[in-house]
Amino acid sequence: xxxxxxxxxxxxxxxxxxxxxxxxxxxxxxxxxxxxxxxxxxxxxxxxxxxxxxxxxxxxxxxxxxxxxxxxxxxxxxxxxxxxxxxxxxxxxxxxxxxxxxxxxxxxxxxxxxxxxxxxxxxxxxxxxxxxxxxxxxxxxxxxxxxxxxxxxxxxxxxxxxxxxxxxxxxxxxxxxxxxxxxxxxxxxxxxxxxxxxxxxxxxxxxxxxxxxxxxxxxxxxxxxxxxxxxxxxxxxxxxxxxxxxxxxxxxxxxxxxxxxxxxxxxxxxxxxxxxxxxxxxxxxxxxxxxxxxxxxxxxxxxxxxxxxxxxxxxxxxxxxxxxxxxxxxxxxxxxxxxxxxxxxxxxxxxxxxxxxxxxxxxxxxxxxxxxxxxxxxxxxxxxxxxxxxxxxxxxxxxxxxxxxxxxxxxxxxxxxxxxxxxxxxxxxxxxxxxxxxxxxxxxxxxxxxxxxxxxxxxxxxxxxxxxxxxxxxxxxxxxxxxxxxxxxxxxxxxxxxxxxxxxxxxxxxxxxxxxxxxxxxxxxxxxxxxxxxxxxxxxxxxxxxxxxxxxxxxxxxxxxxxxxxxxxxxxxxxxxxxxxxxxxxxxxxxxxxxxxxxxxxxxxxxxxxxxxxxxxxxxxxxxxxxxxxxxxxxxxxx
Amino acid sequence: xxxxxxxxxxxxxxxxxxxxxxxxxxxxxxxxxxxxxxxxxxxxxxxxxxxxxxxxxxxxxxxxxxxxxxxxxxxxxxxxxxxxxxxxxxxxxxxxxxxxxxxxxxxxxxxxxxxxxxxxxxxxxxxxxxxxxxxxxxxxxxxxxxxxxxxxxxxxxxxxxxxxxxxxxxxxxxxxxxxxxxxxxxxxxxxxxxxxxxxxxxxxxxxxxxxxxxxxxxxxxxxxxxxxxxxxxxxxxxxxxxxxxxxxxxxxxxxxxxxxxxxxxxxxxxxxxxxxxxxxxxxxxxxxxxxxxxxxxxxxx
Numbered sequence: 001x002x003x004x005x006x007x008x009x010x011x012x013x014x015x016x017x018x019x020x021x022x023x024x025x026x027x028x029x030x031x032x033x034x035x036x037x038x039x040x041x042x043x044x045x046x047x048x049x050x051x052x053x054x055x056x057x058x059x060x061x062x063x064x065x066x067x068x069x070x071x072x073x074x075x076x077x078x079x080x081x082x083x084x085x086x087x088x089x090x091x092x093x094x095x096x097x098x099x100x101x102x103x104x105x106x107x108x109x110x111x112x113x114x115x116x117x118x119x120x121x122x123x124x125x126x127x128x129x130x131x132x133x134x135x136x137x138x139x140x141x142x143x144x145x146x147x148x149x150x151x152x153x154x155x156x157x158x159x160x161x162x163x164x165x166x167x168x169x170x171x172x173x174x175x176x177x178x179x180x181x182x183x184x185x186x187x188x189x190x191x192x193x194x195x196x197x198x199x200x201x202x203x204x205x206x207x208x209x210x211x212x213x214x215x216x217x218x219x220x221x222x223x224x225x226x227x228x229x230x231x232x233x234x235x236x237x238x239x240x241x242x243x244x245x246x247x248x249x250x251x252x253x254x255x256x257x258x259x260x261x262x263x264x265x266x267x268x269x270x271x272x273x274x275x276x277x278x279x280x281x282x283x284x285x286x287x288x289x290x291x292x293x294x295x296x297x298x299x300x301x302x303x304x305x306x307x308x309x310x311x312x313x314x315x316x317x318x319x320x321x322x323x324x325x326x327x328x329x330x331x332x333x334x335x336x337x338x339x340x341x342x343x344x345x346x347x348x349x350x351x352x353x354x355x356x357x358x359x360x361x362x363x364x365x366x367x368x369x370x371x372x373x374x375x376x377x378x379x380x381x382x383x384x385x386x387x388x389x390x391x392x393x394x395x396x397x398x399x400x401x402x403x404x405x406x407x408x409x410x411x412x413x414x415x416x417x418x419x420x421x422x423x424x425x426x427x428x429x430x431x432x433x434x435x436x437x438x439x440x441x442x443x444x445x446x447x448x449x450x451x452x453x454x455x456x457x458x459x460x461x462x463x464x465x466x467x468x469x470x471x472x473x474x475x476x477x478x479x480x481x482x483x484x485x486x487x488x489x490x491x492x493x494x495x496x497x498x499x500x501x502x503x504x505x506x507x508x509x510x511x512x513x514x515x516x517x518x519x520x521x522x523x524x525x526x527x528x529x530x531x532x533x534x535x536x537x538x539x540x541x542x543x544x545x546x547x548x549x550x551x552x553x554x555x556x557x558x559x560x561x562x563x564x565x566x567x568x569x570x571x572x573x574x575x576x577x578x579x580x581x582x583x584x585x586x587x588x589x590x591x592x593x594x595x596x597x598x599x600x601x602x603x604x605x606x607x608x609x610x611x612x613x614x615x616x617x618x619x620x621x622x623x624x625x626x627x628x629x630x631x632x633x634x635x636x637x638x639x
Numbered sequence: 640x641x642x643x644x645x646x647x648x649x650x651x652x653x654x655x656x657x658x659x660x661x662x663x664x665x666x667x668x669x670x671x672x673x674x675x676x677x678x679x680x681x682x683x684x685x686x687x688x689x690x691x692x693x694x695x696x697x698x699x700x701x702x703x704x705x706x707x708x709x710x711x712x713x714x715x716x717x718x719x720x721x722x723x724x725x726x727x728x729x730x731x732x733x734x735x736x737x738x739x740x741x742x743x744x745x746x747x748x749x750x751x752x753x754x755x756x757x758x759x760x761x762x763x764x765x766x767x768x769x770x771x772x773x774x775x776x777x778x779x780x781x782x783x784x785x786x787x788x789x790x791x792x793x794x795x796x797x798x799x800x801x802x803x804x805x806x807x808x809x810x811x812x813x814x815x816x817x818x819x820x821x822x823x824x825x826x827x828x829x830x831x832x833x834x835x836x837x838x839x840x841x842x843x844x845x846x847x848x849x850x851x852x853x854x855x856x857x858x859x860x861x862x863x864x865x866x867x868x869x870x871x872x873x874x875x876x877x878x879x880x881x882x883x884x885x886x887x888x889x890x891x892x893x894x895x896x897x898x899x900x901x902x903x904x905x906x907x908x909x910x911x912x913x914x915x916x917x918x919x920x921x922x923x924x925x926x927x928x929x930x931x932x933x934x935x936x937x938x939x940x
Contacts, residue, residue, distance in 0.1 A: 012908040020838055024646035094803075095782040096775050098828045105646040107826055119803055126805040239643050252659040257692040265688075267656040267807070296690035306644045308655035308688070321663050345803055359808050362663070420808045427812040429802040 022100065025238060028109035028124040030148035031134030036165050040134065040208035041110055044230065045099050047215040094124045103234045118151065118378065118392040119345040122432060125155035126418070129238040132161040132229075137170045137205070141183045147378045149184075153191045153198040154341065154394065154434070156414055159236055162203040163229065168210050172220035177205045190381055202232060242305040246330035247271030247279070248408065248416050250361035251323045255310055263294055263310035264319055266362070269415035271327060273311070274302040278328040281319045282406035287328050288315040322363040324406035324416060332406040332416055335438030338399045341410075342369070344389040346423070346430035350397075351388055351517050353524040355554045356430065360419035363405050366557070367421065370398040371517075387517050389431075398439060410434035425549055458537035461495045465534040466636050467559055468627075470543045471552060471606060472569030473598050474584055475576040477615045477623070481569060482543040484624035494539050494637070499526055501544040514595040520551055527555035534559060539636075547603045565636070567627060568609040573598045575616055610634070647835055654681075654823040655688040656807060657786060658770070661821055662688075662695050664811040665768040669726070671757075672698040674710040675887045676843050677772035677824055680832055683841045684823065685770075686721065697724035699769075701760060703752035704729060705740055705889035707865050713844045726764065730756035740891040741870055748889070758794045761818060768811070768819045776828040786825045792816035833907045846884045847906060849898045853877035860894040885910075 007015035031037035097108040109124030111117070125131065131152045135145055152160060162184055170176045181203045192198035204213055205224050212218035215230045227235070248269040255263035273279075277290045293300040294310040303309045311325065319325070326332045344350045350369060358367035372395035375386035389395045410417030421431035458465050468485070470478040479500055486498050504526055505512070512518040523546050533540040546552050556564045576598070577585040588596035595601040606612075611630045613623040631637050644652070661668050670685060672678050685694055700714055718725035730738075733751040740748040761769060775782045785801050787809045802810050813819060824832070836843060854861045855875050862869075864877045869891065871877070882895035883906070900909045 008908055008911045012904045015911075016834060016837060016904065016907065020645060020647060020834055022646045023643055024649045093783045096826065097782060098776045098826070100646075100828075100830070105828075105831070123803045123805050252656070253663045255689065255692055261691060263691075265659050267652055294691070296687045304644070306649055306652055308652040308659070310690070357812070359810065362660075414806060418806045418808065420805060420810060422810050422812055427810070427814060429805075429810045432803070432805045432808075 018102070019100075022103060022105050023239075024105050024107065025130065025233060025236070026107045026109070026128050027130040027132060027233065028111055028121070028128040029132045029134065030111060030121060030152065031165075032142075032144050035134040035136050036208045037134050038110070040132070040163070040165065040206075040214070041097055041108055043208045043211060043214055044106075044108075045097065047211065047230070094120045101230065101234055106233065118147070118394075119343065119432075121148065121151050122155060122343050122345075125152055125157055126414075126432070128155075128157055130159040130161065130233070130236060131157050132163050134163050134165050135180060135184070137164050137166045137173075137176055137180065140180050141187055143379045145184070146187060146381070149188065149191060150376075150378050150381060154343075156410060156434075158199050158241075159238070160199045160201050161229065161232065162201055164203065164205045165208055167205045167212060167218070167221065168207040172205070172212075172218070174205075174221070174223045177203075177224075202226075202236075204229060204232070239306070242270050243272055245270035245305075245413065247273050247277070247325075247327040248332060248413060249273070249309075249311070249325045250363075250416065251319055251321055251325060252362050254320060261312070262316070263312050264325060265308070265310045266325070267308045268303055268305050269361075270305050270413055272302055272304050273309075273327075275300075279313070280326050280328040280331045281317060282324045282326055282332050283334040283404045284318065284323070285331075285334075286315075286317040286319075288313040288317050290314075322361070322405070324361060326406070332408050333438055334404050334406050336401040336404045337439040338401075338407070339436045339439060340397055340399050340419075340433045341394065341436060342372075342389060342397045342421070342431050342433040343394045344391060344431045346428060347391055348423075348430070349388045349390045349516070350421075350431060351520045353517070353520040354550055355424070355557075357422040357424055358399070358401065358419050359422065360405065360407065360435075361416050365405060366402040368400045369421075370400065372397045387515075396436075397433075399433075407435050407438070409437055411436075423550075424553065454535050454537065457535075461537045463494055463537070463539065464636060464638060465537050465563060466539045466631075467530045467534050467555075467564045468539070468541045468567055468631075469530075469546070469552065469555060469564060470541065470567045470569055471546045471609075472571055473573060473576045473603055474545055474596070475579050475581055476569040476571035477620055478543045478545075478569045480620045481613065481615075481623050481627070482541045484620060485627055486541055488624065488628055489539060489637075492637070495537065496539045496541060497533055498541045498543065499530060499533075501526075504529075504544075514593075514601070516548075516595075516601070519547065519601075523548075523551035523555065527551075527558050530555065531558045534563060545597050545603070547597045547601065549604045549606070552606065565611060565631075565634070566606050566609040567611045567613065568606045569615060569623075570605070570612050571615045647831065647838065650827055650831060651684060651687070651835070653807075653826065654684045657809070657821065657823040658685055658688040660807075660809050660811070661768050661770070665819075667764070667766050668696045668768040668770070669699045669761075669764065669766040670694070670696055670770040671772070672700050672714070672725075673772060673887075674700065674706070674714045674844060675772070676832055676836060676847060677774065677827075679841050679843050680827070680835055681770065681772045681824055682717070682721075683839060694721065694723050696770075697726050699726040699728060699760060699764075699766075701753060701757045702727050702729050703748070703756070703889050704734065705748070705752070705868075705891060707844075707846055707863070707887065707890045707893075709846050710844055710887060713842075717842070726760070728756060728760035728763070730759060732759075739868070740889055741868070745892050749892070752889075761794070766818065767813070768821055770821050770823060772824050773822045774827050774829070774832075775825050784822065784825070786822055787811065788820045788822065789813070790818045790820060792818075794818070829910070830907075833903075833910060837903050837907065844887060846887055849881050849883040849901045849905075851879045852882050852895065854880050854882055854895055861897070862893075863890055863895055865890040 029037050095110045097110060099106050109128055111121045111124035133148055164177050164180050188197040189195045204226055205221055206213040213228050215228060217228060249266040251264045251266050253265040255265050275290050279290060280287050291312045291314045293303050324332050352369055352371040355366050355368045358365050372386040372389060374383040375393050375395035377384055386395055408416040417435045419433050420429050423430045470482050472478050482498055486496050489496050509522050509525055512522050530540045530542050580586060587593045588599040597603050611627055613626055615623060689695055730752050738748055738751045785804050790796055853864045855877055861882060880897055881899055883898045884893055884895055900906045
């Protein structure tokens with residue numbers, strides 16, 4: 001790996017000393033398949049002598065076999081990794097490349113330019129300090145250039161290199177270059193608020209294939225007096241802005257090796273902390289002073305953004321993982337409802353009303369998403385109405401968390417203002433987002449405490465409140481069985497209420513249809529009603545198809561431990577369809593009813609219900625008896 | 640205090656952050672300790688991450704029984720010095736079947752004694768997260784590897800189905816039986832590793848330094864005769880040469896290079912002036928094109 005420096009051979013100690021002082025720059029490259037993105041990265045690796053001879057030999061043979069440059073070296077092959085991609089001739093994921101010069105180490109996030117991979121670009125952008133946006137000089141500013149720029153601005157990148165590539169193919173024309181730069185600047189005014197361009201633009205004319213203005217100045221473009229790409233990347237200032245912001249450290253882990261030591265571990269997100277500084281722990285808002293900044297290499301007097309440290313405090317205040325230690329005078333905010341921008345990253349759409357797990361900083365919580373205010377057409381930046389967000393869609397959306405957390409708006413702090421959303425069943429990362437601001441109502445609506453409690457109300461009735469949740473296909477016998485059980489419970493003096501799917505849709509939920517999104521909202525409302533009834537001390541029977549596991553789980557989590565019983569009325573589709581009491585299956589098969597569960601809308605059977613009844617082998621009466629026996633066994637019928 | 644962190648300080652802070660996330664969220668983590676230079680750095684970073692506490696997880700070495708003897712003594716000494724819990728796992732089934740690199744070739748040996756053995760050990764101790772010292776710069780298919788890499792309950796890696804990793808927000812949730820391999824050194828390069836060892840004075844196995852060692856030359860590769868199990872071809876005579884190793888593994892599968900570099904700065908100097916990549920000394924990569932990607936899908940680290 002022949003680094004150019006002569007010091008290597010003559011004075012290795014001096015060389016190492018110099019290189020240990022290097023800084024780090026992370027950037028991403030955006031461009032489409034044909035913009036020459038892989039070629040650009042390959043060229044930088046090659047020019048900075050990061051390619052070994054054995055790799056070069058492999059590259060030469062690969063270039064002849066599958067390359068697109070004839071007998072010339074195809075630099076793109078250096079960067080395209082997985083076998084399946086190499087065969088397809090495209091890059092399909094985020095790849096990270098490394099090279100270094102005498103002044104800096106670089107980590108390059110190489111992300112694809114296809115429309116369906118917006119999420120990959122966002123992933124690469126989330127950790128980048130700078131973005132290189134590639135434009136083909138022959139084509140100028142394209143739709144995809146706009147899309148890439150939008151995502152770059154969305155993820156808060158403040159430095160953009162606008163690399164007008166393939167200048168060799170337009171005769172190194174300054175006129176062409178100037179026009180593209182002017183077009184781009186005009187477009188970029190639409191990215192920020194009030195016509196402000198949200199990032200610094202550094203335009204430069206290059207040819208990745210020929211090496212013009214990459215490392216060496218171009219002989220064909222003497223009219224350009226700016227730096228070469230590598231010169232710029234080596235010198236562009238980053239990090240500094242992070243130090244001027246207020247101190248924030250999300251607590252990762254509490255270090256307690258013995259009773260005398262209690263340290264709070266974390267990586268400093270922004271700002272500087274010194275011994276003796278007054279800090280505030282959030283959300284508790286308890287204050288203390290920094291007693292020591294502990295590292296294995298000895299205690300520090302101060303630590304700065306980016307460092308992983310362990311803080312000890314003067315006072316014994318309760319701090320745990322998920323809390324944010326902040327500068328006392330300029331603390332982080334605390335709220336549980338936010339306006340956010342969400343990028344959806346999963347095949348299954350984001351459904352309003354559904355609850356996901358949110359991870360922000362070191363906090364994990366439950367977050368329910370509201371209906372998007374709008375989604376953004378990433379090609380035109382147009383705001384469109386939306387009921388849900390599909391894969392790779394970006395929208396403005398309110399989030400409601402199950403608890404108050406410390407945060408900063410993303411524009412102020414990438415670490416304490418970013419989040420991911422996780423599906424509760426598959427555990428997949430399904431979305432990511434940025435907190436814009438806290439909704440006022442989260443601090444204005446207080447929980448009114450009442451003196452007559454749930455315990456008091458149920459004691460008066462001489463019973464334990466419970467929610468018996470019947471789920472199953474249409475025609476499975478849910479309502480028949482629920483009705484029988486309510487009669488049996490009434491006869492032994494229990495106070496009950498039966499919420500039936502059809503009946504509720506005539507009143508409370510008459511505005512809802514049968515799309516996935518409406519089904520989720522249908523269940524959310526009825527779950528809340530069931531919770532209020534349980535709070536009133538009633539035994540509540542809920543008879544709803546409730547086809548999705550996720551919403552049944554949401555309902556379960558609203559109730560107290562042991563209060564929710566899922567009763568699966570297990571009737572196979574063919575039997576339910578054969579019964580077809582209401583004639584609905586016939587209509588659904590005929591296409592007269594859309595989104596009918598079991599026909600053209602899925603039913604997700606419970607994996608682990610408290611009670612399962614089989615209506616093929618037993619009558620409704622027998623099923624009801626079996627359920628009563630099970631309820632007795634579980635102590636639900638105790639006074 | 641510098642106003643700006645150096646690249647090594649940034650890499651260090653990132654690795655420590657990753658390790659603390661794992662310890663805060665995993666149920667039963669383990670650190671795979673392969674005794675090489677990357678493991679040495681990983682172990683050093685782990686000490687820093689949890690100081691003044693001791694390591695909050697055990698170290699595990701998957702021993703193929705063909706490692707250099709000096710690796711084994713170094714391993715035991717490190718564990719003793721740090722007071723760390725060390726688990727050594729050997730695939731007994733492979734031993735019973737007499738699997739070895741000379742009798743079965745590198746592919747079968749690696750598969751049974753390393754890949755299979757690792758899966759066995761993870762199942763046996765029910766580790767849900769395993770730290771590994773792999774780096775993205777090692778090999779092309781590694782460049783796309785996540786820092787938190789998901790494995791199905793049968794330890795398979797599906798390159799098309801990895802979770803997106805944004806900011807520093809690692810999603811560690813998983814179903815029972817699934818596991819995560821975590822690579823805290825993902826963003827380090829070989830040069831970073833050496834510079835950091837130099838800067839932090841991290842102890843490494845002496846095999847990295849040149850010394851007179853008995854070697855034979857086979858297919859252009861110098862193999863060290865580390866013990867009597869090595870069958871010599873007729874007329875083959877071990878020669879004493881000044882050699883060292885750029886990577887460490889099973890001695891019959893690890894090529895030595897002739898070198899005079901006997902200390903750290905000389906090694907780095909030699910590396911900077913050299914013209915072949917690190918993995919070239921490993922027999923396993925040459926077996927087939929895209930071999931590393933295939934091995935990873937099957938559960939190789």
